[in-house]
Amino acid sequence: MSNFPIAVLASGTGSNLQAILDTVHCHDGIEVVAVGSDIAAAPALERARRAGVATAAFPLADHDGDRVARDTALADWLQERGARLVALAGYMRLLTPQFLARFPLGVVNVHPALLPAFPGLRAVEQALAHGVRVFGVTVHFVDEGVDTGPIILQRAVELPRARDADEVFEQIHAIEHELLPEAIRLIARGAVTLDPDNPRRVLLG
Ligand code: GRF
Numbered sequence: 001m002s003n004f005p006i007a008v009l010a011s012g013t014g015s016n017l018q019a020i021l022d023t024v025h026c027h028d029g030i031e032v033v034a035v036g037s038d039i040a041a042a043p044a045l046e047r048a049r050r051a052g053v054a055t056a057a058f059p060l061a062d063h064d065g066d067r068v069a070r071d072t073a074l075a076d077w078l079q080e081r082g083a084r085l086v087a088l089a090g091y092m093r094l095l096t097p098q099f100l101a102r103f104p105l106g107v108v109n110v111h112p113a114l115l116p117a118f119p120g121l122r123a124v125e126q127a128l129a130h131g132v133r134v135f136g137v138t139v140h141f142v143d144e145g146v147d148t149g150p151i152i153l154q155r156a157v158e159l160p161r162a163r164d165a166d167e168v169f170e171q172i173h174a175i176e177h178e179l180l181p182e183a184i185r186l187i188a189r190g191a192v193t194l195d196p197d198n199p200r201r202v203l204l205g
Contacts, residue, residue, distance in 0.1 A: 004188040007034040007083035009074075009091035014044025016089035016110055019177035020184065021051045030188045034081040036074055038093050054081060060093075071099035078103075085187055087180060088142065097144050105194070107142040108187070110180040112172045114138060114154055119147035124165045124172060133160040135168055137175040139183040141202070150202045152183045152192060 006024075010017045017035060025032045035048035040057035048055045056077055063069040078086060079102065088095075088109040100107060113123035114136035120126075127135055136156040143149035155175050162168050186192050186204060195201040 003029040004084060005031050005033040005082040006085045006087060006184060006188075007036065007078045007081065008032060008044075008048075008087045008089050009036050010044035010089045011037055011039050011042055011092040012044060012090045014042065014047045014089065015173060016176055016180050017044045018047050020087065020089065020181055021047065021053070023181045024184050024188075025051065025053075028185065028188060030184065034078050034083055036078065038070075038091070044090070067093075067096050068098050071096040075099050075102040085184065087184060089180065094146065095142065100142065100144060105141060108152065108180075108183055109140055109142050109147070109149070110176050111138045111140065111147050112169070112176065114156060115140060115147055115151060124168050128162065128165060128168065134158050135162070135172060137172055137179050139179050150194060150200050152186070152202050152204075153179050155179055 008017050008020055021032060024030045032053050035045060035053050035055045037045055037057045038059055040059060045055045045057065058070050058074045060070050084106060086103055086107045088107065111123060113127055115138040118126040134156050136154060138151055139153045140151045141149035157171050157175060159168060159171060191205050193203045195203050
């Protein structure tokens with residue numbers, strides 16, 4: 001019996017979804033009850049089906065390009081499934097404020113850079129182009145901005161000789177696959193709150 005039902009949204013390969021399915025799904029009362037996507041053919045959905053998890057796709061075209069209508073249908077489905085937390089694992093769409101209002105402090109994202117550096121798309125490529133020597137991963141709450149919400153977990157990796165994105169991604173993915181599940185476990189345990197003196201700051205434990 002699940003006392004902490006969660007949902008995952010993914011647009012692509014779904015390796016982060018797989019890490020969640022392998023390490024937090026059906027552990028400590030956490031259950032992945034829904035996996036949604038904006039892309040019907042996303043390989044992530046197949047991973048969910050293989051794990052026996054309900055899936056659905058919500059392409060924008062099915063809602064005449066109306067993002068609010070799409071996100072309302074998505075939020076309705078996730079809430080029907082009972083999701084209390086929504087983890088974005090490579091979900092490549094910005095969620096509308098209307099969606100976020102349905103899950104207050106209940107949407108988290110994994111980003112392949114040390115925010116606030118390199119938000120948005122192609123973060124690893126941005127970091128490489130900037131010539132950084134330290135790369136990293138951030139798990140954060142999602143707010144209405146692009147990768148601007150309060151930071152839950154971060155981990156850095158020194159790669160002073162990295163030259164191409166694939167090389168960096170290999171290390172980054174391994175970190176992501178630990179950090180996103182860890183953030184979900186902490187939230188499920190009630191160990192994540194916002195500092196009343198600074199609501200940008202997350203308190204752990
Ligand atoms: C990850 O690198 C994540 O940081 C970014 O999208 C990628 C998704 O990878 N937001 P995968 O589909 O989980 O393999």
